[in-house]
Amino acid sequence: MPAQLIDGKAVAQSVRDRVRAAVAARVAAGHRPPALATVLVGEDPASEVYVRSKRKACEELGIRSVPVHFDASVTQEQLLAEVDRLNADDSVDGILVQVPLPAQIDTTQVIERIRADKDVDGFHPYNLGRLAQRLPMLRPCTPYGVIELLKSVNEPFKHRTAVVVGASNNVGRPMMLELMLAGATATCCHRFTADVAGEVARADIVVVAVGRPEMVKGAWIKPGATVIDIGINRMPDGKLRGDVEFEAARERAAFITPVPGGVGPMTVAMLMQNTLEAAVLRAK
Numbered sequence: 001m002p003a004q005l006i007d008g009k010a011v012a013q014s015v016r017d018r019v020r021a022a023v024a025a026r027v028a029a030g031h032r033p034p035a036l037a038t039v040l041v042g043e044d045p046a047s048e049v050y051v052r053s054k055r056k057a058c059e060e061l062g063i064r065s066v067p068v069h070f071d072a073s074v075t076q077e078q079l080l081a082e083v084d085r086l087n088a089d090d091s092v093d094g095i096l097v098q099v100p101l102p103a104q105i106d107t108t109q110v111i112e113r114i115r116a117d118k119d120v121d122g123f124h125p126y127n128l129g130r131l132a133q134r135l136p137m138l139r140p141c142t143p144y145g146v147i148e149l150l151k152s153v154n155e156p157f158k159h160r161t162a163v164v165v166g167a168s169n170n171v172g173r174p175m176m177l178e179l180m181l182a183g184a185t186a187t188c189c190h191r192f193t194a195d196v197a198g199e200v201a202r203a204d205i206v207v208v209a210v211g212r213p214e215m216v217k218g219a220w221i222k223p224g225a226t227v228i229d230i231g232i233n234r235m236p237d238g239k240l241r242g243d244v245e246f247e248a249a250r251e252r253a254a255f256i257t258p259v260p261g262g263v264g265p266m267t268v269a270m271l272m273q274n275t276l277e278a279a280v281l282r283a284k
Contacts, residue, residue, distance in 0.1 A: 002250045002251060003227070003249070003250045003251075003252075003253035003254055003255055003256040004153070004254065004255050004256075005255075005256060005257070005258055006149050006152065006153055006228075006255050006256065006257045006258075006262060007261070008149060008257060008258075008261055008262040008263055008264060008265045008266055009261055009265050011148055011149055011152045011265075011266065011269075012145075012265035012266050012268070012269035013265075013269075015148060015266070015269040015270065015272070015273055016057070016060070016061060016269050016272060018273075019061050019063075019269075019272045019273055019276050020060070020061045020062060022276055023061055023062040023063060023276060024062060026279070026280075027062065031279075031283065032064075032091070033062050033063055033064050034063045034064070034093045034094070034275050034276050034278070034279035035063065035064040035065075035066055035091055035092045035093050035094070035275075035279075036054070036058055036063055036064070036065060036066065036092075036093065036094040036095075036096065036120065036271075036275045037066035037067075037068060037086050037089075037092050037094065037095045037096065038051050038054055038055055038065065038066070038067055038068065038096050038098065039068040039069075039070070039079075039082065039083075039086075039095070039096065039097040039098065040067075040068070040069045040070070040098050041069075041070045041071075041072060041074055041079065041097075041098070041101055041102060041105070042070070042071065042072030042102060043072065044100070047098045047099075047100070050098060051067075051098050053268055054096065054268055054271060055067060057268050057269075057271070057272055058272070058275075061272055063272060063275055063276070066086075066092055068082060068086075070082075072102050073102075074102070074105070075104065076104065076105055076106060076109070076110075079097075079101075079105060079110060080109070080110065080113050083095065083097070083110060083113045083114055084113070086118070087113075087114065087115045087118065092118065093118060093120075093275060093278045093279040093282055094118055094119075094120035094274065094275040094278045094279075095114045095115070095118045095119070095120070096120055096121055096271070097110055097111070097114070111123050111124060112124060112125065116137070116138070117137075117138070117278060117281060117282055118278060118282075119138055120138055120141075120271060120274040120275050120278055121140065121141060121170075121271070121274075122138045122139045122140035122141060122144070122174070122274065123140065123169070123170060124138075127139070127140075128140070128169075128173075128174060128177075131174060131177045131178070131181065132177055134181055136181065137281070138274050138277065138278060139174070139178070139270075139274070140170060140171070140174040141266075141267045141268075141270040141271045141274060142170070142171050142175075142209075142230060142263065142266070142267045142270070143171060143174045143175040143177075143178045144178065144270045144273070144274075145263060145266025145267055145269065145270040146175060146178070146207060146228050146230070146263060146266070147178050147179075147182060148266060148269075148270070149228060149257065149262070149263065149266060150182075150205070150226065150228070153226065153255045155205065155226060156183075157179070157182040157183040157184045158183035158184070159183075160183075160184045160185070160204040160205055161184070161185050161187075161202060161203050161204050161205070162176075162179040162184040162185065162186040162187070162203060162204065162205035162206075162207065163186070163187050163188075163189060163199050163200055163202070163203035163205070163206055163207070164176045164179070164186065164187070164188045164189065164207045164208075164209070165189045165196060165199075165200065165206070165207070165208040165209070165210055165215075165216060165243070166188075166189070166190070166208060166209035166210040166211075166230075166243075167188050167189070167190035167191075168209065171209040171230060172188055172190070172209050173188065175188075175207055175209065176188040179205065179207070184204075184205060187199060187203075196216075196220075197217070197220045200216060200220040200221065200222075201220050201221075201222055202222065203222060203225060204222065204224075204225055204226065205225065205226050205228070206221065206222075206225055206226070206227045206228065206244075207228040207230065208227075208228070208229050208230060208231060208242070208243040208244050209230035209231060209243065210231060210243050211231055211233065211243065212231070212233070212243055213231070213233040213235065213241040213242070213243065214241060214242070214243070214244065214245040214246075215231075215243050215244075216243060216244045216245065216249070217245050217248065217249075218244070218245040218246075218247065218248020218249035218250070218251065218252060219248060219252075221249045221252040221253050222252070223252050223253075224252075224253070224254045225252070225253050225254065226253065226254060226255040226256070227244055227249055227253045227255070227256040227257065228256075228257050228262070228263060229242035229243055229244040229246070229256070229257050229258075229259050229262060229263070230242075230243070230263045231243030231244070231259065232259055232260065232264060240259055240260050241259060242257075242258075242259030242262075244256075246258070246259065
């Protein structure tokens with residue numbers, strides 16, 4: 001039988017409902033609502049859509065949104081000064097600087113300037129280091145969301161082999177760490193991997209994030225595996241495709257995420273979860 005679809009929209013909604021209830025409980029107990037600052041630079045249409053969705057989610061869940069917008073001509077010094085101001089603002093719990101940034105901005109320097117306890121994207125080296133040491137604090141949103149999706153289908157993790165295809169700093173590498181934290185035996189494939197197909201073929205859990213449409217073929221999937229497709233690629237006909245050959249993979253897998261409607265909704269939901277967690281941690 002074809003694989004069961006993992007409904008990212010439904011799982012994301014359950015996370016949002018949980019966050020909304022927790023925020024309401026904190027406010028009822030006399031605490032201020034959590035606050036998330038979203039910093040947008042320039043007028044990139046995709047970035048504007050992403051930031052707008054994050055600000056809308058804040059409004060829906062009772063989180064205070066703090067919008068910041070700079071022209072594309074902003075200097076490194078101006079942007080870092082704003083990060084410093086937000087770092088020092090005790091009424092702000094989370095800081096998100098939307099990437100990509102203009103060429104004159106050193107993105108790494110900006111990310112590292114955000115205080116680790118306000119880094120709700122989970123990209124700061126301190127937070128990635130905590131994850132590597134099995135002491136997670138604020139976790140990268142997309143890998144964190146994938147773990148929630150896997151838990152929704154009762155993935156046991158332990159005694160299971162997981163393969164991540166893609167080794168980006170924001171998704172692939174922390175995804176491998178998340179899977180190890182959960183108890184799986186994890187491998188990460190990258191551009192120097194000799195036999196990606198062979199690695200995928202032995203995996204009980206396959207997570208793909210490379211940004212290449214249908215790179216992972218359905219024939220590679222181990223029968224009964226769980227497949228998480230993080231890729232979102234817009235094709236010439238305007239349709240969205242994932243990084244996995246979906247129809248062929250669905251014939252072999254037990255569970256699979258669709259594109260769209262799989263991992264995508266989870267990223268913003270986990271950002272809201274991180275903002276709440278940042279507020280709770282800072283209050284302690």
